[in-house]
Amino acid sequence: MSGATGRVLLVDDDDSIRTVVAQALRRAGHDVRTAASLAELEREMRSHPPQVLLTDVVLPDGDGIENAARVLADHPGLPVIVLSARNTLTTAVRANEAGAYDYLPKPFDLDTLTRTVAAALARRAGSEAADEASEDASLPLIGRSPAMQEVYRVIARVVSNDLTVLVSGESGTGKELVARAIHDLGARRAAPFVPINMAAIPRELIEAELFGHERGAFTGAAQRNAGRFEQAAGGTLFLDEIGDMPVEAQTRLLRVLQSGEFTTVGGARTIRADVRIVAATNRDLHQAVATGQFREDLYYRLNVVPIALPALRERRGDVAELARHFLDRAAEAGLPRKTLDAAAIDVLERHDWPGNVRELENVMRRLAALSRDDHVGAAEVYATIGGGAGTPAPAAAPDPGLEAAVRALIDRLARQEPRSLEDGSLYERVIGEVERPLIEAMLARHGGNQLRAARAIGLNRNTLRKRLDVLGIDATARSPVAAED
Template sequence: MAADILLVDDDDAIRLVVAQALRRAGHQVRTATCLAELDREMRAKLPDALITDVVLPDGDGIDHAARIAADHARLPIVVLSARNTLTTAVRATEAGTYDYLPKPFDLDTLTRTVAAALARQNGIDLPADEHADASLPLIGRSPAMQEVYRIIARVVSNDLTVLVSGESGTGKELVARAIHDLGPRRASPFVAINMAAIPRDLIEAELFGHERGAFTGAAQRSAGRFEQAAGGTLFLDEIGDMPRDAQTRLLRVLQSGEFTTVGGTRAIRAEVRIVAATNRDLRGAIADGQFREDLFYRLNVVPISLPALRERRGDIAELARHFLDRAAADGLPHKVLDGDAVAELKAFYWPGNVRELGNLMRRLAALSRDDRITAGEIRSVLGTTTAAGEPADIDLDQAVAAMIDHLARSEPRALDNGTLHARLVAAVERPMIEAMLRRHGGNQLRAARAIGLNRNTLRKRLDVLGIDPDANSTAV
């Protein structure tokens, strides 16, 4: 549907290419370089959609968008920003905008977003786009993390149940805390329980509490985690390790909104928001009869998939600097990484994900003799394992066996939590794609054909893996 679109950005190149893309899609485009010009264009004619940058010469685009949204509730507003943080995504959502796109963005994504916004304005819902531990920092500018930020921003203001999936060490509890801390329940308790750490026969008492005399040793009444979290957020970590009988009890609570203590008869209102997390493949657990399918659908209202660190290598330098700064704030010597050290970090497989990186940076801050951490020091701690988990000068069979041995030593649960296949595939995918791009001189179409993918699928994998696209990409 053709529309009149107002585009506000002080970057001449971005205005040019975005306007051209929108015009190719059949829209009329007016442009502005600052908030004053935006207001002038709005007074002349109210557009069908507004696209605005955040940092403009005469003010903040999000603050201005909030005022426009208050006056024109039906006007779809899309925010563009190079400040690709969770805070920016949340601010844009709270301002009443339709969507937030981090720079650099793909022009096809922008035109699809505009089309969806215009359709929604006309009462039409387009099909959804295909690509929708508390000490770990929720930071990073990779496309995968930007998608996480956007989902968090959309759910903080409501009470929808969220299921966070990801490998151990990716920061699942931090996502849960962000949802709590940024939402309306922030003044109430955040209570976490790890299902894998509670004995099977005590899980129900831990969750729902118990009455005096309910079982041997119950000398007095005890409140469970649901009562402790009243008004706030209950984080159910490692939900895939919950016994079947406890799953049934939890399902009843989610369905009815009420629970009773162990040994009790009085129904208690479950006034909490539920965020669950797992490092297991729950669909596989359902097929194996280990997890209730109806409970899965109750929990999986809003799924958030956290990328492994090897899938967001562009964030490693920022994360490493964060950990070194935090170590210095804790009293350890302040250290910096040289360029070769950063390259060494990006080449490692990171079976322990962000947690493993944080532990390494703290160790190097304490033990490194110089102020500057070198690649040699990184190698001395990590060994020679590469991004594919493959020590030098051995064949593929040996490389796979070596990676499995490494996982068994560093993360024993990785061999029985249903993630091994995905990890091995991820380890091979990145070097394979990079090798084929080099072989075909950066031509994505030829590389995609050689691999056996269509070009759009390859481009999505480039984004997910953080591989730089070729020079002829439409990214701006």
């Protein structure tokens, strides 16, 4: 690995992580020292001051992020990289606010880590410490998948500035939630958050909605109305479905973004546009630019910081956490409290979710309202979502008599041959117990006809004959005439 090298201090209470990370960084040419606690970190800071600090969050004697803020107060400019298995938006934001150079969620790629350390050494970037963010429960974004971790990291980096953000993603992925998180966690949070959906406004009214209008500016304008830019003064203006904005309105929006000023429809007084812009789209704006439906210069004005939200089918590992969250919200809204069993979660994770997170929320509310049982199973979830691509029907519950027989067999083996439960032979023993009665039953059902019995079981006839020999089953005794076709 090429790049800047230097002294690195790694703080993590997990022995294996310390070993693996230290080895990777040493291979990259760094001088690495390790610590397992904040107390050891302090000793290392005094005796061998590092040029980069890597710290876990949860340590035996304290919080790594809180300690990072204290370290940075004493060592301004020291790059601190936070490593955490608590992969939530709160962690990313706390790390950013504490002045961390970067945040890497566990498990992380070692190449990414070594590149980050090299970049930190080269830049020696630092920032001021800040207060902790709110608890996870107060934040709208949920998910610990790698795709969502990247979203959290970008949000954490933009909340402290006013850069324009363009959020892209399919309908129902939570684009407005991202916009609200940027507003609620930023310096403008005390001012209004004002959303406007471009697809829901008639073309002829979009400019009046955005910039306001004076009395008499057009037929029906009986009084002056403030537009969304004025309503959002000091705060955030969220331009949802920006790809559906008419070209003529795009031109005026571009002028406002360039100059920072606007006038109302029918007005002459210049008004300063003191807002942060967050735009969102479910369309491919590159394609819209190519076909002349969206201004290229406006696209680049909006796409200063892009955030791409993954579809729910691309982060199936987040489905269970989201589903439980929505059931909790439904209970808080007065609906009956429900829980999901493991098979139900499996059905949810296999579904393709064309409506994304919004569809999942609606399904959970429907289950909370209509399910007769407090514990929701796979069959009911499958019926509620209607199956769909990628969602196989749940397997039928095992026959209670068969299940009881298997349990009885295992209990008998545990008493008579306890070693069979530990020597790796249990699978063959149980299958062997089931195989004989299965073959005998199917032979009897088909009058001793081996070909038909083999087809019914799912074996070819030669395989069935071999199993008959191994098990000592006399098929001809059942029907000598019908033994062959």
